[in-house]
Amino acid sequence: MGQKLPPAQMDLYRRIDEILWREWDPIGVSEITEARDEYYGYLPTVFRLVLEGKEEDVIAQCLLSFEKERMGLAGNAENAKRVAGLVLREKVNLGV
Template identity: 35%
Template structure:
């Protein structure tokens, strides 16, 4: 999988499926989660585990964004992200 394709796939998952702020239907907010895409891509390239990705997503939502977070959703998204490079 090339870098740009993975980047776009991760970006899409974060905006369309994770979306802890609930802004995925706002065109002007389509770059809201872009700051988190590259770190996740780096984790995937480094061979990090689902748990590592989950911890990062949960940290972003709860500590960085100061939201309540959704542990179940964070885990589902972490698993989906983990398998992206393996399925394309």
């Protein structure tokens, strides 16, 4: 990130990172410590969508697009929607 975020947004950014790593994990690497940075490239886009107030379906579609177009996977729409919901709940919980 090129700019310093306010504390609440930084906390949200970190929580989204953790959700992508632990819950989304479409290639199944969350148990491999050396692969911890695997999803960092997707984080800024998801974070931006959340800050822009995008709905769950938009965020889920973004995650699904990453899975299909960038990772070459079949995609898991059900999991993408579940993860989008988790991300949005964090935004509400933090009051961002």
